[in-house]
Amino acid sequence: MSEEKDAVDAITAQWFAVRPELDTAPMAVFGRIYRIAKAMGDAMEERYQRFGISRGEFDVVATLRRSGAPYTLSPRQLSATLMLTTGGMTGRLDKLEKAGLLCRKPDPHDRRGLQVTITDRGLELVDEAVTAGLEVQRAALTGLSDEEVAQLTGLLRKLLAGI
Amino acid sequence: MSEEKDAVDAITAQWFAVRPELDTAPMAVFGRIYRIAKAMGDAMEERYQRFGISRGEFDVVATLRRSGAPYTLSPRQLSATLMLTTGGMTGRLDKLEKAGLLCRKPDPHDRRGLQVTITDRGLELVDEAVTAGLEVQRAALTGLSDEEVAQLTGLLRKLLAGI
DNA sequence: CATAAGTAGCTTAGCGGTAAGCTATTTATC
């Protein structure tokens, strides 16, 4: 029934030893969220590396892919979606364009703007990469039943909504 | 009963539209975990800024604080605990020492090593900062009942254990 | 005891991000 103690339990226990009046319940939640995010982020980074792209670069082509045909968005739309500054976006687009996974074309309706589109090669790569990435995530969830995953999803949605 | 749709729901719906055969359940979990980690990380960063330190620097003095008297650890122990390279640790210690929140002394038992200790000022600051940080986290959890927080903690512990 | 291997902490180069500032272009206002 009871779960194993983990590193976060050890940290909350340490805090209780030196500051027993603190309510450590929040750090039991967020401490684990930070650790899961970091560990999974590293794992995803490693997996995408096999496709020659970083996790951030994957996010760009994946955003274009899931936007549907004609797989075209502006740098502005991409940087807004990915919560990235335009400077950061420029760098990612430079790399992906150089790798032949997408191309930048002038926006015919706004001469300030660009249209970013996935190439055929980019489309093929992102379709493989998203499948591979989901497999890594799915494997990380094997310890939980389908019902627990659904429960966790609901609690996380509720938590995220309140932030 | 049913929760509001959020940005992650929109993303999974987009994927379903273009790749209906994908099982998007994992990204419903990890997508939210990434977003919560980022949003809370930013919020904590902002809160600690009021104490003149970054989140990473807080983690250093907090680790020393919760280690208990005499609040002394080696740079090696700190970088291992914080999952940081020694190079990164050097930088954080430089800043904190310069700010007068900790001091480095030679390890009397090992002339390669150092002993890092919180100063009185550092101790005072970290005790205020940890309280303030917990308050930010507690506020983020107000949408969840105590039972839900406990449930979420258990599910996250289980998930983290399997990664 | 000599020496090889391992360890502690620091330095440097490089990477990917932000913030701020730039030019070119579009939109709103008079």
Add this chain to the structure above:
DNA sequence: GATAAATAGCTTACCGCTAAGCTACTTATG
């Protein structure tokens, strides 16, 4: 229609991290 304000994307300076290499010192091995 002139002009002020807003917007798109890029560039630059900087920041914090990692990876790799360094010196100083300690531990293990013959």
